[in-house]
Amino acid sequence: MYDLADHPADRAAAPIVGEYWDEPGSNSVSWHSHRRGQLIYAQRGCVRVHTEDALFVVPPHRAVWVPPETIHAAHYPREVAFRGLFVIAALCATLPQRATVMQVDPLTRELIDAAVRLPWDYPADGHEQRLMTVLMDRLVVLPAAPLSLPEGRDERVLRVMRALRADPADNRSLGLWARSVHLSERTLTRRFAVDTGMSFGVWRQQLRLTVALERLAAGEPVTTVAIDLGYGTPSSFTTMFKKALGVPPSTYFSRGLLSHDSAGSDID
Incomplete structure (x- = not known):
């Protein structure tokens, strides 16, 4: 090697x-x-x-x-x-x-x-x-695809990110997350935007999307992935996935779909 x-x-x-x-x-x-x-x-x-x-x-x-x-x-x-x-x-x-x-x-x-x-x-x-x-x-x-997850720099932002990576299904509100790291909701909102260029909600959704892609690529069922990532129903997960990547998860990995694939603008 x-x-x-x-x-x-x-x-x-x-x-x-x-x-x-x-x-x-x-x-x-x-x-x-x-x-x-x-x-x-x-x-x-x-x-x-x-x-x-x-x-x-x-x-x-x-x-x-x-x-x-x-x-x-x-x-x-x-x-x-x-x-x-x-x-x-x-x-x-x-x-x-x-x-x-x-x-x-x-x-x-x-x-x-x-x-x-x-x-x-x-x-x-x-x-x-x-x-x-x-x-x-x-x-x-080649067009860019919205499949990156920016890293935080502020230590309290990083603490929230680490907790969500450990449990992407955690649906706590921004206010509860802010309280857990001893910040106001407004301050955590601002620091997330400065560190990542994203809102907290968009970053959490992007995290779930990246985890979902890895698991779906391994052949796991859509329903299992959706529930494990905190979505109440598979249809709500499918809606998010299609909005982000242009096609539903059930067909994303099929050959020949790429010509129809258009990344959603809400998760750039």
Whole structure:
């Protein structure tokens, strides 16, 4: 196994290289960074990517773009088919400058799968480079998906976040949460907005969405996930899910749905 602090992709001759592997069980990759930008894509399964600022949950049809020199960690809770790209910093200017979840359409999915299987010493004037050029053109235009969960900085905001991560179904009101960390409701509201750019309610909903995606990707029933996350009925959970991601949870992981997938504006 290579040293993450000296990933061989950072020393490859070609400007864009890829790697792929299939893991039958859970796997974690500790905190590290690359000199190159990295696209983290789970063709099958689900991945959690942590940066210093946020958590990103990526089911199939999604990828996380991680800019060069961005410290991050990854966790694959169950079986995963990993496909990753490494792009030299000079080619990253037109891609997002912060870690971002991208929607991956069927064409880009096939391009990624082909690119990660190429040797790392392909010629600069061959068909391999042309494939990479087309792939980069596709990555630049992929829409962002609202699947990030910003991290708090204020210690009392973090205490609320930790408690909700431990029990996402906790339906306590903002006022009760504020009292639990010895703040006024107005102060906690303000600190949540400053730390995350979200209201408390939107952050809690986003947390539940990210947990739901991971569990649904593992094949758990919608009803079980909905009840475990604090929704009174599966229909109320489905309404939230469809508003956020454009399709109901029962069909989200089906192949071919991506062309109809439009992320909701209320959870940006």
